[in-house]
Amino acid sequence: MTTTTTETTPVIPLPARAAAALTGLGALATAASAAMAWTWTSDFPGDLTFYGSPAGLQWLALAAGLLTLVVLLGSQGVPGLRWATPAGSNNAVLYAATGTLAVSVYSVASIAVELDGLVNLEPGGWVLAAGGLITVLGALGLPLDRRTAVPLRIVDKRLFLLVPAAPLVWFGTHAIPEDKPVAPVLTALAGGVAIATGAVLLVQLGHLANTWLRLGKIERPLDAPRALPSWVEVLVIIVAFGLGLFAITFGIDTEYGELFIGCLLFAGPTLAALTKSGLIARLRALTVKHRPVTTGAAFAAAASFPFTQSSDQYTSVATNILIFATVALGLNIVVGLAGLLDLGYVAFLGVGAYSAALVSGSPASPIHVQFPFWAAMLTGAAVSMIFGVIIGAPTLRLRGDYLAIVTLGFGEIFRITMLNLNGTTGPKVTNGSNGIPRIPDLEIFGFDLGKPHTVAGIELGRFSNYYLLMLLVTAVVVLIFARVGNSRIGRAWVAIREDETAAEAMGINGFRLKLLAFALGACLAGLAGTVQAHVSYTVTPDQYTFAEALPPNSAFLLAAVILGGMGTISGPLAGATLLFLIPKKLEFLADYQLLAFGAALIVLMRVRPEGLIPNRRQQLEFHEAAIPAQPTGEPTALTKAGA
Amino acid sequence: MTTTAAPLLEVTGVTMRFGGLTAVNDVSLTVGEGEIIGLIGPNGAGKTTFFNCLTGLYVPTEGTVRYRDVQLPPKPHLVTQAGIARTFQNIRLFANMTVLENVLVGRHTRTKEGIFSAILRGPGYHRAEAESRAKAMELLEFTGLADKAEHLARNLPYGEQRKLEIARALASDPGLLLLDEPTAGMNPQETRAAEELVFAIRDKGISILVIEHDMRFIFNLCDRTAVLVQGQKIVEGDRETVQNDERVITAYLGAPLEEAAPAAEGTTPAAPEDTK
Numbered sequence: 001m002t003t004t005t006t007e008t009t010p011v012i013p014l015p016a017r018a019a020a021a022l023t024g025l026g027a028l029a030t031a032a033s034a035a036m037a038w039t040w041t042s043d044f045p046g047d048l049t050f051y052g053s054p055a056g057l058q059w060l061a062l063a064a065g066l067l068t069l070v071v072l073l074g075s076q077g078v079p080g081l082r083w084a085t086p087a088g089s090n091n092a093v094l095y096a097a098t099g100t101l102a103v104s105v106y107s108v109a110s111i112a113v114e115l116d117g118l119v120n121l122e123p124g125g126w127v128l129a130a131g132g133l134i135t136v137l138g139a140l141g142l143p144l145d146r147r148t149a150v151p152l153r154i155v156d157k158r159l160f161l162l163v164p165a166a167p168l169v170w171f172g173t174h175a176i177p178e179d180k181p182v183a184p185v186l187t188a189l190a191g192g193v194a195i196a197t198g199a200v201l202l203v204q205l206g207h208l209a210n211t212w213l214r215l216g217k218i219e220r221p222l223d224a225p226r227a228l229p230s231w232v233e234v235l236v237i238i239v240a241f242g243l244g245l246f247a248i249t250f251g252i253d254t255e256y257g258e259l260f261i262g263c264l265l266f267a268g269p270t271l272a273a274l275t276k277s278g279l280i281a282r283l284r285a286l287t288v289k290h291r292p293v294t295t296g297a298a299f300a301a302a303a304s305f306p307f308t309q310s311s312d313q314y315t316s317v318a319t320n321i322l323i324f325a326t327v328a329l330g331l332n333i334v335v336g337l338a339g340l341l342d343l344g345y346v347a348f349l350g351v352g353a354y355s356a357a358l359v360s361g362s363p364a365s366p367i368h369v370q371f372p373f374w375a376a377m378l379t380g381a382a383v384s385m386i387f388g389v390i391i392g393a394p395t396l397r398l399r400g401d402y403l404a405i406v407t408l409g410f411g412e413i414f415r416i417t418m419l420n421l422n423g424t425t426g427p428k429v430t431n432g433s434n435g436i437p438r439i440p441d442l443e444i445f446g447f448d449l450g451k452p453h454t455v456a457g458i459e460l461g462r463f464s465n466y467y468l469l470m471l472l473v474t475a476v477v478v479l480i481f482a483r484v485g486n487s488r489i490g491r492a493w494v495a496i497r498e499d500e501t502a503a504e505a506m507g508i509n510g511f512r513l514k515l516l517a518f519a520l521g522a523c524l525a526g527l528a529g530t531v532q533a534h535v536s537y538t539v540t541p542d543q544y545t546f547a548e549a550l551p552p553n554s555a556f557l558l559a560a561v562i563l564g565g566m567g568t569i570s571g572p573l574a575g576a577t578l579l580f581l582i583p584k585k586l587e588f589l590a591d592y593q594l595l596a597f598g599a600a601l602i603v604l605m606r607v608r609p610e611g612l613i614p615n616r617r618q619q620l621e622f623h624e625a626a627i628p629a630q631p632t633g634e635p636t637a638l639t640k641a642g643a
Numbered sequence: 644m645t646t647t648a649a650p651l652l653e654v655t656g657v658t659m660r661f662g663g664l665t666a667v668n669d670v671s672l673t674v675g676e677g678e679i680i681g682l683i684g685p686n687g688a689g690k691t692t693f694f695n696c697l698t699g700l701y702v703p704t705e706g707t708v709r710y711r712d713v714q715l716p717p718k719p720h721l722v723t724q725a726g727i728a729r730t731f732q733n734i735r736l737f738a739n740m741t742v743l744e745n746v747l748v749g750r751h752t753r754t755k756e757g758i759f760s761a762i763l764r765g766p767g768y769h770r771a772e773a774e775s776r777a778k779a780m781e782l783l784e785f786t787g788l789a790d791k792a793e794h795l796a797r798n799l800p801y802g803e804q805r806k807l808e809i810a811r812a813l814a815s816d817p818g819l820l821l822l823d824e825p826t827a828g829m830n831p832q833e834t835r836a837a838e839e840l841v842f843a844i845r846d847k848g849i850s851i852l853v854i855e856h857d858m859r860f861i862f863n864l865c866d867r868t869a870v871l872v873q874g875q876k877i878v879e880g881d882r883e884t885v886q887n888d889e890r891v892i893t894a895y896l897g898a899p900l901e902e903a904a905p906a907a908e909g910t911t912p913a914a915p916e917d918t919k
C-alpha cells in the first residue's frame with residue numbers, strides 16, 4: 001500500500017529500446033506461427049497441419065501475439081495506440097506476454113504429450129515456442145513497476161519433509177507386489193504425497209519468483225480520460241460487449257478440452273494485462289456513465305447468442321448455464337447481501353421444478369392438470385417461497401452456524417423425500433428415483449417452444465427458445481437484485497451482514513429482514529426451477545444434491561457466488577459460467593477431472609481472493625488505502641458480550 | 644407526553660445478573676427532557692451492561708424501563724423505534740458500507756419503503772429515498788463528515804468513526820441519545836470538539852445519557868452525574884455532590900480527581916473491592 005517503496009526498473013537489465021524490440025519480435029513471431037503448420041499429423045485435435053489457415057489453438061496464439069503487440073506499442077506511446085494502455089505501465093505488457101508464453105508453452109507441451117515427443121513438431125511449432133519465450137524475456141527487460149524489496153517467504157519448514165517422503169512412498173509401492181491387499185492403499189498414499197509435494201514446491205517456487213520479480217500490487221493513478229462525444233462512448237461499450245459475446249461464444253463452442261484450457265490460459269493473463277493497462281478501469285467508468293446502454297448491450301449480446309449457433313449442441317449448454325447463473329444470483333441475495341450461509345439452496349430450485357412438473361400435465365404426474373405457464377411459474381415460485389419461510393422461521397431467530405446446518409439438512413431431506421414419495425415407501429407423488437418424465441414443452445401464446453422457428457433467416461431450435469425464455473427470467477432476477485439491493489431493504493441486509501447487533505440497535509428487525517432475504521432467495525430459485533423442469537423434460541431427485549461433479553448443486557452454487565464476487569450482479573453470473581464450463585470441458589481428463597477442477601479453483605482464489613468481479617465497496621477500499629484503518633479489531637468479530 | 648413533570652426516561656430497580664455475577668444491582672435513574680446526564684464508574688462497574696439493559700440488548704433480570712411513560716419492550720429495534728438511539732463503546736460501524744450508507748441505515752425505522760416499493764420504484768419511493776439522503780447529508784454536515792460521504796466507514800480515522808456513530812444514531816430522530824464513552828481514545832482537541840457536538844445535539848432538543856471517564860468532559864457537560872460502582876449506584880447529583888462524596892473518592896475517583904479538582908487531595912487510589 002505504501003508508494004515510497006516502489007521503483008521502475010527492468011528485471012533483466014537490457015536497454016529499454018532493445019527490450020521493446022525483442023518483445024515486439026517475439027509477439028510477431030508467435031502471431032505469425034499461427035499461419036504455419038505446428039505438427040505433421042492431424043491426430044492432434046483441431047488439425048494444425050496447414051499453412052495459411054489457422055485453427056483452434058492457433059487462433060489463440062494469433063490473438064495473444066497481436067494483443068501483446070498492441071499493448072506494447074501503446075505503452076511505448078506510439079501515436080494512435082496510446083488508448084491501449086492509458087495507465088502507461090509496462091507491467092501490462094509483461095502480463096500480456098505471459099499470456100502469449102502460456103498459450104505457446106501449453107500448445108507445444110500438449111502436442112508433445114499427446115503425440116509422444118517433440119519430434120512431432122513442425123517448424124511452426126518451434127517458431128511458436130521461441131516466440132513465446134522471446135516475448136516474455138523481452139518484457140522482463142522493460143522498465144517495470146516493482147517493489148524495492150520483497151523478503152523471501154518460506155513455507156512452513158516441516159512441509160519440506162514431504163520431499164524426501166515422496167521417493168520413499170514411491171519406492172514402497174513399487175517394491176510391494178501388486179496382488180498384496182495393501183498395494184492400492186499405498187498407491188493412493190503415494191498419489192496423495194506426490195500431489196502434496198508438488199503443491200508445496202509450487203508454492204515455494206511462487207515465493208521465490210515473487211522475491212525475484214518484485215511485482216507487487218502497484219497501482220498507477222489514471223489521469224482523467226479525454227472527453228469523447230457520447231455516441232463514441234456508447235459505441236465503445238457496444239463493441240466491448242460484442243467482443244465479450246465473441247469471447248464467451250468461443251469458449252462455449254470449444255469442441256475439445258485442450259482448446260478450452262488454452263482459452264483459460266489465455267484469458268487469465270489477458271484480463272490481468274487489460275486491468276494493469278487501465279483499459280478495464282476506463283471501460284468501467286464508461287459503463288457507469290451510460291448505465292442503461294450497458295445493461296441493454298449486455299442483454300442484447302446475451303440474446304444474440306442463439307443466432308450465432310447452427311445447432312442445439314451448445315445452446316443447451318448455454319441454457320443450463322443461464323439457469324445455473326440465475327440461481328447463483330438468487331443465492332447471492334441470501335449469502336452476499338444478507339450474509340446467511342445457505343448450504344441447501346439447490347433444494348429450492350428442486351421445489352420449483354417439482355411444482356412445475358406436477359402441474360405441467362405430464363402423464364406421470366398424479367395431478368392431472370395442466371396449468372398455463374405463467375400460473376405454473378407463480379406456483380413454483382410461491383411453493384418455493386413457502387418452503388423458504390418454513391425452513392427460515394425457526395432457524396433465523398438463532399445466530400451463528402445453525403442456519404448452515406439446518407439448510408444442509410433441508411437439502412438432503414428434500415432429495416430423500418422426493419425419493420420416498422414413490423408409492424412404496426410413501427404416497428405416490430414423485431415416482432421416486434424415476435422422477436417425473438415426459439414434461440410437455442411449453443406453449444406461450446400459441447408459440448410452441450419445443451419446435452424450431454425461423455427468425456430473421458436463422459433457425460432457432462428448441463434449446464434456443466428456452467434459452468431466450470430463461471434470459472427473460474434472468475433479466476427479471478437481475479432487475480430485482482439491482483433494485484432491492486440498492487434500497488432501504490438492501491442496506492438493512494448489508495448492515496445485518498456487517499454487524500447484526502449494531503443493525504438491530506439501528507432499528508432493524510433482524511429476524512424479519514433475514515426471513516425476507518431467505519424467502520426472496522427461495523422464490524427466485526423456484527422461479528428458475530419452473531423453467532428448468534421444462535428444459536430438461538424430466539425432474540429426478542438426484543439433480544438436487546449438495547455436492548457432485550457437475551453443477552448445479554449447492555456446493556457449486558456457493559462456489560459460483562464466492563468465486564464471482566459476493567454482493568455483485570455480474571460476479572455470480574461470471575462465476576457460474578466458468579464453474580459450469582470448466583468441469584464440462586474437462587471431461588476429457590476423465591479420472592483427473594475433479595483434481596484439475598480443484599486446482600483451477602485454488603488458482604482462481606489465490607489470484608483473486610475478492611472474486612472475479614469485486615464489490616463496488618471493495619473497490620472503494622482499494623482507492624482509499626492511504627487512509628489508516630481503525631485501530632481496534634474488526635467490529636464484526638465482536639460478540640454480544642462486547643456490546 | 645403526559646405532564647411536563649414526567650421524566651423522559653424512567654429506570655426503576657434494574658438488576659442484571661449473569662449467573663452468579665450481578666453486573667447491575669437495583670439501579671434507578673431518570674432523565675428529563677433536555678437534560679444531559681453523566682454516568683461514571685470504574686472499569687467493570689456495569690455501565691455498558693446498564694446501557695444494554697436500557698436498549699433491549701439484554702433483558703434485565705429485574706426492574707422496568709419506561710420511556711415517555713410507556714414501558715419499553717426488550718427488543719433493540721423496538722427501543723430504537725420508540726426513540727432511544729445509542730452508540731457503542733467499541734465502535735460498531737458497518738465497516739464495509741460507505742459513510743452515507745451507514746447514516747441511511749440509521750434512518751431505517753423512520754422510513755417504510757418495503758420490498759415491492761423497491762422493485763416497482765414508483766414516485767413515492769424516489770421521494771422517500773431523496774428525503775432520506777437529504778436528511779443523512781444534513782447529519783453528516785452537522786458532524787463534519789459531509790466531504791467523506793462516499794468513503795468506506797472502515798477507512799475513516801478513529802475520531803471520525805466515533806462521530807459517524809453519533810451521526811448514525813441521530814438519523815433515527817431519537818428523543819434520547821445514549822453515548823458509551825464517546826471520547827475514548829481521543830486527544831484533548833478532539834475531546835473538546837466532542838463536547839461542542841454534545842451541546843449542539845442537546846440544543847436540537849435531544850436528551851443525552853453519557854458514559855465517560857474524562858472528568859472534565861463530564862463536569863463541563865452534565866446537569867447531573869450518577870456514579871456506578873460494582874453495579875450499584877452509590878451517588879447521584881451535581882458536580883459538588885459527586886466530587887465531595889466520600890464513597891466516590893475512596894471507591895473510584897482518586898487520581899483522576901486530583902487533576903480535575905484539587906479538592907480530592909490526599910486520597911489514595913483504591914481498588915473498587917474496598918467499598919462495600
Ligand SMILES: Nc1ncnc2c1ncn2[C@@H]1O[C@H](COP(=O)(O)OP(=O)(O)O)[C@@H](O)[C@H]1O
Pocket residue numbers: 640641661664666684685686687688689690691692693
Ligand atoms: N454478557 C455477559 N456475560 C457475562 N458477564 C458479563 C456480560 N456482559 C458484561 N459482563 C460483566 O459485567 C461486568 C460489567 O461490565 P461492563 O458493563 O462492560 O462494565 P463497564 O462498562 O462499566 O466498564 C463485568 O464484570 C463484565 O465481565
Ligand SMILES: [Mg+2]
Pocket residue numbers: 690691692732
Ligand atoms: Mg463499558
